[in-house]
Amino acid sequence: MKAWRNSLAVRVTAMFMLIVALAAAALGTYLYRAFVDEIERRDDIQLMGKLRQVQILLGRPGAAELIRNQPEFFRDTMSGQENSLVRFVAPDGAILADINASGERYPAPPSAGATADRAAIADWTSSRGDPGRVVSATARMGAGEVTVTVARVYAERAALFTRYRRQIAAASAVSALAAALCAALLLHRGLRPLRVVAAHAAQVRPGTLAQRLDPGKAPSELEPLIAALNAMLERLQQGYARLSGFSADLAHEFRTPVTNLLGQSQVMLGQVRSAAEYEQLIVSNIEELERLARMIESMLFLARAGQEELLPARQPQSALEAMRKMAGLFEGAAEERGLRIVCEGDCAVLADAGLLRRALANLLSNAVRHADEGSVIVLRAERGAGTALISVANAGAPIAPEHLPHLFERFYRADPARGNADGSTGLGLAIVRAIMELHGGTAAVEAAAGQTRFTLTFAAAAP
Structure with a gap:
C-alpha cells in the first residue's frame, strides 16, 4: 500500500x-x-x-x-x-x-x-x-x-x-477511466528511460563502474540526470581506483615495519641475550613504532581533510616569520649534512598558522633529506597577482619528468629503491597538497638544472 x-x-x-x-x-x-x-x-x-x-x-x-x-x-x-x-x-x-x-x-x-x-x-x-x-x-x-x-x-x-444528467455523469466517469488507462499506458512507456537508469544503477558493482548510460537514447528532460549519473560513476571509478591503490600501498607500507618488528623480536628470542642487547631491540622497536604512529597520524589527517572535516582558521600571517620558525626547527638536521637554510622575501599570507607550518615542515624535511651535502636550501616568499607564493628549493639529484605529476600522491616515491631507509612515510607531500586544497590554493613542483623547487600558492592577505 x-x-x-x-x-x-x-x-x-x-x-x-x-x-x-x-x-x-x-x-x-x-x-x-x-x-x-x-x-x-x-x-x-x-x-x-x-x-x-x-x-x-x-x-x-x-x-x-x-x-x-x-x-x-x-x-x-x-x-x-x-x-x-x-x-x-x-x-x-x-x-x-x-x-x-x-x-x-x-x-x-x-x-x-x-x-x-x-x-x-x-x-x-x-x-x-x-x-x-x-x-x-x-x-x-x-x-x-x-x-x-x-x-x-x-x-x-x-x-x-434526468436522463441527460445521468448520461453526462456516465460520460464523465467513462472519460475519467479512459483517461486513467491512457495515462497509465503513457506513463509506463514514458518512464521506461527511468527504469533503464534504475536497472543500470542496480547493476553497479566495483567491476562495472566503467559502464556509462547513453544519453542519446533518453528524452532531453533526462539528459541532465544521465549526465550527473555518468559523472558520479566517473568519480566513483576514480575514487575506487585510488582506494584500491591506497589499500595496496598501505598494506605494503605497514608490512615493512611489522616484518622488522617480528623478525628482530623472533631473532632476539632465539637465544639468551644480554640486557644491552634487549635494550637495543627495544630502542629499534620504538623507532619502528614511532614511524608507524607518524604514518597513522598522517593517514588520519588525510582522511579528515578528504572528508572536509578540517576547517582552516585562515588569518593574515607573515610568510617570513613562518619560514624562519621552520628553518630554526630543521637547523640541526641541516647542519648534520652540511646544509644551510636561507629565508628570502616576505608577504602577507591568508592561511591557518598551524597548517602553514606543517606544510613548510614537510617540504623542508623533504629538502633536507634529498639535498646535496654542503648545498643551500632557499625558502622564498613573494607576492603575486592577488596571491602569495612560498617556495622551497634545493639542489640535488634530478627528478625524472615522468615522476613530477605523481609526487603529491600518497606513498609515491620517485626512487622506490630507497624504500623506507630514510624513515619517510611517503605521505608528506600528499599532506602538503591536502593542506593547500583546504586553503583553496595549489602546490606545484618543478625540477630543472639539478634543482628542485616546490611552490605553495595561497590567497594574499591585505597588506
Missing part, C-alpha cells in the same frame, strides 16, 4: 484522471445548462403561441357559445393538448370555463395585458411533482374582455433532463 501511495505513476494517473473528470463534468454541466435553457425557451415560445391561438379564437363570432357548450374545443385545437390547461375568467371574476381534467391546482399569475412575453410566465409544480409553466393575458370576446390563463405540465421534459 505504501508503495502505491509513493508511486509517481499512480499520483500522475490519479491527478490526470481527476483533471479529465473535472473537465468532463464542467463541459457536461455547460452543455446541460445550454440544452435546458434552449428547451425551456422553446417551450415558453410554444406556451405563448398557445395563448395567442386562444386569444384569436375568442375574437371570432360565437366564441361565447363555444365556451359554454364546447370548452374542450379550445384545447383540442392546440398541439400537446394532453398536458395543456386553459381557464377563462370573466371581468367580474367568474370562471367561464376551466379545462383541467386532472384537477391540477395552479396559480393564476397577474395578467400581462393583451400581449405577453416570457417575463410574464410563472413556474409552478404539479401534484405529482412535475414542473409546470403558466401565463395569463386578456382577450377580446364580443363586446367584452376576458382573462385567459394557459398552463402546461412538463413531465416528459423533467424525465428528459
Whole structure:
C-alpha cells in the first residue's frame, strides 16, 4: 500500500484522471445548462403561441357559445393538448370555463395585458411533482374582455433532463477511466528511460563502474540526470581506483615495519641475550613504532581533510616569520649534512598558522633529506597577482619528468629503491597538497638544472 501511495505513476494517473473528470463534468454541466435553457425557451415560445391561438379564437363570432357548450374545443385545437390547461375568467371574476381534467391546482399569475412575453410566465409544480409553466393575458370576446390563463405540465421534459444528467455523469466517469488507462499506458512507456537508469544503477558493482548510460537514447528532460549519473560513476571509478591503490600501498607500507618488528623480536628470542642487547631491540622497536604512529597520524589527517572535516582558521600571517620558525626547527638536521637554510622575501599570507607550518615542515624535511651535502636550501616568499607564493628549493639529484605529476600522491616515491631507509612515510607531500586544497590554493613542483623547487600558492592577505 505504501508503495502505491509513493508511486509517481499512480499520483500522475490519479491527478490526470481527476483533471479529465473535472473537465468532463464542467463541459457536461455547460452543455446541460445550454440544452435546458434552449428547451425551456422553446417551450415558453410554444406556451405563448398557445395563448395567442386562444386569444384569436375568442375574437371570432360565437366564441361565447363555444365556451359554454364546447370548452374542450379550445384545447383540442392546440398541439400537446394532453398536458395543456386553459381557464377563462370573466371581468367580474367568474370562471367561464376551466379545462383541467386532472384537477391540477395552479396559480393564476397577474395578467400581462393583451400581449405577453416570457417575463410574464410563472413556474409552478404539479401534484405529482412535475414542473409546470403558466401565463395569463386578456382577450377580446364580443363586446367584452376576458382573462385567459394557459398552463402546461412538463413531465416528459423533467424525465428528459434526468436522463441527460445521468448520461453526462456516465460520460464523465467513462472519460475519467479512459483517461486513467491512457495515462497509465503513457506513463509506463514514458518512464521506461527511468527504469533503464534504475536497472543500470542496480547493476553497479566495483567491476562495472566503467559502464556509462547513453544519453542519446533518453528524452532531453533526462539528459541532465544521465549526465550527473555518468559523472558520479566517473568519480566513483576514480575514487575506487585510488582506494584500491591506497589499500595496496598501505598494506605494503605497514608490512615493512611489522616484518622488522617480528623478525628482530623472533631473532632476539632465539637465544639468551644480554640486557644491552634487549635494550637495543627495544630502542629499534620504538623507532619502528614511532614511524608507524607518524604514518597513522598522517593517514588520519588525510582522511579528515578528504572528508572536509578540517576547517582552516585562515588569518593574515607573515610568510617570513613562518619560514624562519621552520628553518630554526630543521637547523640541526641541516647542519648534520652540511646544509644551510636561507629565508628570502616576505608577504602577507591568508592561511591557518598551524597548517602553514606543517606544510613548510614537510617540504623542508623533504629538502633536507634529498639535498646535496654542503648545498643551500632557499625558502622564498613573494607576492603575486592577488596571491602569495612560498617556495622551497634545493639542489640535488634530478627528478625524472615522468615522476613530477605523481609526487603529491600518497606513498609515491620517485626512487622506490630507497624504500623506507630514510624513515619517510611517503605521505608528506600528499599532506602538503591536502593542506593547500583546504586553503583553496595549489602546490606545484618543478625540477630543472639539478634543482628542485616546490611552490605553495595561497590567497594574499591585505597588506
